[in-house]
Amino acid sequence: MKRQVLLTFVVSISLVTFFFSKSSEAQGIRGKVTTTDGEPLAFASVYIRNLGDGVPTNEEGNYEYKLPKGVYDVLVQYLGYKSQLETIVVTDAYVVKDFVLKPQDYTLAEVEVRAGAEDPALTIMRKAIAKAKYHRPQIQKYSMTVYLKGTGKLTDAPFFLEKTIEKEGFKLNEAYTSESVSRITFSQPNKVEEKVISIRTNGDNQSTSPAPYIQTTFYQEKINGIISPLSRSAFQYYRFKYEGSFFDQDVMVSKIKVTPRSRGEQVFEGFIYIIEDLWAIHSLNLQTSLLGFQIQVKQQFAPVAENVWMPLTHTYDFGGKMLGFEGDFKYLASTRDYEIELNPDLELVPEIIDEKVQEVPEEAVKFDKSVSALEQLASEEPKTRKEYRKLLNEYEKESREELKQPEVIQESYYEVDSMAKKYNQAYWDSIRPVPLTESEILGYQRDDSLATVEVAKMSDVDSIAKKAKRKLKPLDFMNGGTYSMGNGVSLGFKQNWTKISFNTVEGAKLGMGLFYRKEINTKMADSVTVLRKSFNIEPELRYGFSSNRFYGKVDFRWSSTQQLSGRTYGMRGGRYIYQFNGGEPINEQVNALYSLFFRQNYMKLFEQSFAQAYWAHRVNGGITYRVNMTYAHRNELFNTNNYSFYNKEGRTYSSNQPENVEADPSSFADHDILKLNTELEWRPGIKYGIRNG
Secondary structure (H helix, E strand, C coil), X not given: CHHHHHHHHHHHHHHHHHHHHHHCCCCEEEEEEEECCCCECCCCEEEECCCCEEEEXXXXXXXXXXXXXXXXXXXXXXXXXXXXXXXXXXXXXXXECCEEECECCCECCCCCCCCCCCCHHHHHHHHHHHHHHHHCCCEEEEEXXXXXXXEEEEEECCHHHHHHHHHCCCCCCCEEEEEEEEEEEEECCCEEEEEEEEEECCCCCXXXXXXXXXXXXXXXXXXXXXXXXXXXXXXXXXXXXXXXXXXXXXXXXXXXXXXXXCCCCCCCEXXXXXXXXXXXXXXXXXXXXXXXXXXXXXXXXXXXXXCEEEEEEEEEEEEEEECCEEEEEEEEEEEEEEXXXXXXXXXXXXXXXXXXXXXXXXXXXXXXXXXXXXXXXXXXXXXXXXXXXXXXXXXXXXXXXXXXXCCEEEEEEEEECCCCCCCCHHHHHHHCCCCCCHHHHHHHHHHXXXXXXXXXXXXXXXXXHHHHCCCCCCCHHHHCEEEEEECCEEEEECCCHHHCEEECCCEEEEEEEEEEEEEEEXXXXXXXXXXXXXXXXXXXXXXXXXXXEEEEEEEEEEEXXXXXXXXXXXXXXXXXXXXXXXXXXXXXXXXXXXXXXXXXXXXXXXXXXXXXXXXXXXXXXXXXXXXXXXEEEEEECCCCCCCCCCCCCCCCCCCCCCCCCCCCHHHHCCEEEEEEEEEEEECCCCCEEEECC
């Protein structure tokens, strides 16, 4: 232990020394990107063309990029504004260079004005849709470094849950931020390898993987269930309008307005920018909604190889209100250091003809089923949209048939560097492409103290564990409360308000649930998967004031779980009251309401003294089996209370014995039972992914 602490100390001192020594001799470029009115442009792209790399600006429009001495072509881009290219010479110090971007001027294409003339956007989008399937497999393999920052703020919550939220460590109108730097490698058709270089987040949160953000491509048919404007069925969902064109980095870019034919939660609205001739995405700014939340997506692309444009920055803004909760959340993914390996089958790009508005030349090639798609892709002869789409579909089908494991839908490898959480402030200040805002800095200071409490909960050192201990409050036994004792041990009360009710068997009834928990979490060799072992004791008590009877039961449960498999076993027993229908279909409070206000008692109860042993095993995602054996003595119960607010003549409570025309009254008499229950659950035809082998 001492050796580990000493090693960590030495590494930290070395990092501090390294970064402070470098800061004295650092050089590069820094500055601000604004509009002509002086408004800062948040998350504008600052791209170094001769390096094929870049960084975004922060929310105040500031940027900073460390560079060795040299001459650099710096291209600054922002949606809706003219790109600006400057050559900057970096010597021994930082060069301060501010950029002022002017609104983009759009040139409208010359269109013959006549009745029923087609909007140029339709031809552009038909060709872009035809090429969408080409752009997905165009790159055989690529690697990139991704900086991801997520910042969330809960701005409103139901008043009766505000205290509960505070207990969980959250406060309204305070920023919660997480950051990570990862190296991601993608290989066709669906293999993702990710190594997390560094993480800075609250506690042991591992949900900072940028892969779900940067792998979302609008060349897909759907994005999280929402129809893409480049989907084959896009014309059924969207109207497209040509807004003009402009030149950027020696390519012609068309601005297309995307409007849903019917507004809803499964469509986008906004603008998509298409590169002519390549028919690839240049950038996009689209909005949609999901469960009441407004979502805005912005992507800025840049050339990373010949005829290949890839996203340089992704920004996602979420905001809205649902079930009384309201919040704003922002994600920024900045990608850099691309390494590209092109698909040799798709090196040649044929001319695409829109047969709806263009004349099809005689040399245009049709799809031939007797010849392999790979051979036909090697031809540069012009092809119509329809024939080219058939060709790519066949190529995709042939590629799938070559796979040895077609049931594998994804293969992923995730690794967290051993130093990922040990880097200090100096490291993050040097690696972070976007400076933190003041609210994010304050949020980190708060999260660091919360993380200390989380560690204290699992500590067996008394002085540390005291930080996580919670004091008993008057209503905790009804509201629920957890008290951490350190070393993974906690005990407390369940939420017990719903255990207060009335029924004709017990009269007024009180109940209480408690628990004791011992939990041990062990990280497996992949440093991500967690083996969670726990032991739980859960007693539950109830007392009926009219029946003057006390009941209690207790559950002793052991469990061991991983991501796809798990085992649970235990024993439970005691003397307790149950509904005749084991599914407990009638809510206690609803039955009490009907009894007190309408003199109707639908819930029928019996008493059971029992002992049960149980075992459950989730073998994998497809097979689960469960076994339990119960011995019980069951007693018939009778009404002991006739009280109700409803006192009109003719309305009486029914007997506690269930009505059953097929059963004899003696069927519900006292009896003993020994019952063995077995269950087998199987999901046939399951697809699966491979994770870390």
